[in-house]
Amino acid sequence: MxxxxxxxxxxxxxxxxxxxxxxxxxxxxxxxxxxxxxxxxxxxxxxxxxxxxxxxxxxxxxxxxxxxEIPVDPEQVLSGLMAVEVEDLGRQLILTIVGLWDGDAGPAAVALVKANLSAPDPAMLRSFLTEIVLAAIGERLTSGDHVALRTSLTASQLLGVLVSRHILKLDPIATMPLADLADMVGPTLQRYLTGQLS
The missing domain is CATH 1.10.10.60 (Homeodomain-like)
Structure with a gap:
């Protein structure tokens, strides 16, 4: 046997x-x-x-x-954003999110966004942005007014930078040092998050 x-x-x-x-x-x-x-x-x-x-x-x-199939762990991203003061969120968003796209996760992130944007209904990407990332940021906004509008405006600006830098490769945004980009775009994101909207 x-x-x-x-x-x-x-x-x-x-x-x-x-x-x-x-x-x-x-x-x-x-x-x-x-x-x-x-x-x-x-x-x-x-x-x-x-x-x-x-x-x-x-x-x-x-x-x-x-x-x-997100190429990064959102928990790590969110922990970095939650560690800074609310007044520094705009600049930190650029450093964190654009920094990830600039790194090893970039090609997979570009592929994910391209696939979702070309889909008839990009519900998965929308759900990830609004119900995980932006919801966590929205919880930190103490003003309490227009949180959905503030986070949506922030997402639109952030996605515009990502698409310009990594999909369209629009110079000088595409080749600008990350810190310079954060200095220029961060205040706009910060206004959306905590400043006057009108």
Missing amino acids: TDTPRRRGRRPGAPDTRDAILAAARESFARDGFDKTSVRAIAEAAGVDAALVHHYFGTKRKLFIAAV
Whole structure:
């Protein structure tokens, strides 16, 4: 009697289960957004127990990050932004977000934005921006007035800089040192966040 060699690695079917969860998550997040999507609903759509979703991905936010295929961990980005004073958020946004695009994550970030902007409904990118990044920034605004408008204006300016620098490669924005760019654009972002809007 010969011993059957033991299978190594993941158990059979595990990649299919993970892929089914991701597919259900992408559909749910695109349709309902981050806040209105529950782990239980994703599990039901994937035909698995909710415990398996937590087993593979941990939290709903980590599942969202995996579903969107964001090339950076938003938690690291947000922790850097949360560490500065509110009065310095405008400049820090440029240093942090544009700095990421200038680094190793840049090509993947450009590909992600191009794919979402050319989609019929860029719901995933919109949900990531509004319900994760901008919502966290909005919570820090103490003025309490027009938070949605302030964060939307900030996003429009920031995306304009990113597209000009990395997709259109519009000089001198494309080749300007990051610190200089932060000095020039940061005050505009800061006005959107904490200054007078009219």
